Amino acid sequence: MAEPHEVPPGRSGEDGDWAAGLARVVGDRWSILAIRAIFRGIRRFDDLQADLGISRGVLTDRLRRLMDAGVVERVPYQENPVRYDYRLTPKGLELSPMIVALLRWGSKWVGGTQHGPVLVHKQCGTELEQGFWCRTCRTTFGPLGVGARHE
Amino acid sequence: MAEPHEVPPGRSGEDGDWAAGLARVVGDRWSILAIRAIFRGIRRFDDLQADLGISRGVLTDRLRRLMDAGVVERVPYQENPVRYDYRLTPKGLELSPMIVALLRWGSKWVGGTQHGPVLVHKQCGTELEQGFWCRTCRTTFGPLGVGARHE
DNA sequence: CGAGTAAGTCTGATTTTAGAACTCACTCCC
DNA sequence: GGGAGTGAGTTCTAAAATCAGACTTACTCG
Numbered sequence A, B: 001m002a003e004p005h006e007v008p009p010g011r012s013g014e015d016g017d018w019a020a021g022l023a024r025v026v027g028d029r030w031s032i033l034a035i036r037a038i039f040r041g042i043r044r045f046d047d048l049q050a051d052l053g054i055s056r057g058v059l060t061d062r063l064r065r066l067m068d069a070g071v072v073e074r075v076p077y078q079e080n081p082v083r084y085d086y087r088l089t090p091k092g093l094e095l096s097p098m099i100v101a102l103l104r105w106g107s108k109w110v111g112g113t114q115h116g117p118v119l120v121h122k123q124c125g126t127e128l129e130q131g132f133w134c135r136t137c138r139t140t141f142g143p144l145g146v147g148a149r150h151e
Numbered sequence C: 001c002g003a004g005t006a007a008g009t010c011t012g013a014t015t016t017t018a019g020a021a022c023t024c025a026c027t028c029c030c
Numbered sequence D: 001g002g003g004a005g006t007g008a009g010t011t012c013t014a015a016a017a018t019c020a021g022a023c024t025t026a027c028t029c030g
Helices: A013-026 A029-039 A045-052 A056-068 A094-108 B014-027 B028-039 B045-052 B056-068 B096-109
Strands: A072-078 A083-088 A117-121 A129-134 A137-139 A144-151 B072-078 B083-088 B116-119 B130-136 B139-141 B146-150
Touching: A013 A029, A013 A056, A013 B096, A029 A045, A029 A056, A029 A094, A029 A137, A045 A056, A045 A137, A045 B014, A056 A072, A056 B130, A094 A117, A094 A129, A094 B014, A117 A129, A129 B096, A137 B028, A137 B056, A144 B130, A144 B139, B014 B028, B014 B056, B028 B045, B028 B056, B028 B072, B028 B083, B028 B096, B045 B056, B096 B139
Parallel strands: none
Antiparallel strands: A072 A083, A117 B146, A129 A137, A129 B130, A144 B116, B072 B083, B130 B139
8 A cells, every 4th residue: 555645744733623613514324415415405303313313402403413413403393383494505515525535435334234325426327436637738647646735 | 515425324333343443533622633744754653742732641542542553663773762653554554545535624724824734646746636537427516426336 | 950842651630422202393094 | 062182392300420530460671
């Protein structure tokens, strides 16, 4: 196994706030799972609770945090009493590469041979590939081609 | 904001083990951060501890879990007393699309204007793009082009 | 010998989490 | 109009995870 890219030391310094921000979103067992569920089209509190098998209190808290983080939003679909749909904001939707990467990794490495939905290109049904792309070289490449630069 | 793809209901069913497997890796505040640190080339216990600002006990535990999960491995770099380097296994290295996605998302949405290392194509230094690729259509596409199929 | 280094372990105090039951504000059906 | 049902929470207690920091072990170096 080759070296991953060497990032010039780049002390994590005031990386703390960044990490804290991310922690809101990926820092616990449920948040990503919740995002994934919403991403899959599950939109209501009770459905989320049932699908995830999470306790109601924790779900309430997680959704609130995700809303605070601007990743999820809640839109009323009826008044009297008010009932909500949870959806991803643009910011949340942009997490999809991460979720997709996770899903693909999970289906490759976790949980036996058979598994889960295969992600495909909607237009043609071909299983999608995910990779890095360089617009200068007009080429795709894998993890080992990744480097870093400080700005 | 458009609908994300609708995955045919696809009950999460015995999704539990899958989730449990993933939870080992992304299910807490520290694991991804630790993987990212190792990915960046930080290899030793004390360095990881200092870089992450994590308590030693938790780091011990997280590294052990990641090793159990087969994502990280420990290779002695000296005997007497034995001292270790932590590294990503192939399985761990394949998490990089996920980490990269997260990093990119983080630098776009979290923590102000200025931020962090920019990820680039090592060969030419161009900032990389990450996307989905369809080998049939020979085209790249974004989150909204993603669908799902059950096998 | 004394100081330093690396990789942990141990400890008690704090913080989170989980789970189940309960509340509130309605609607639907006979 | 009374009972059952639904959706979205809140409240409670117990159990688990986290923290910072001191301590341990096994060396090496000057």
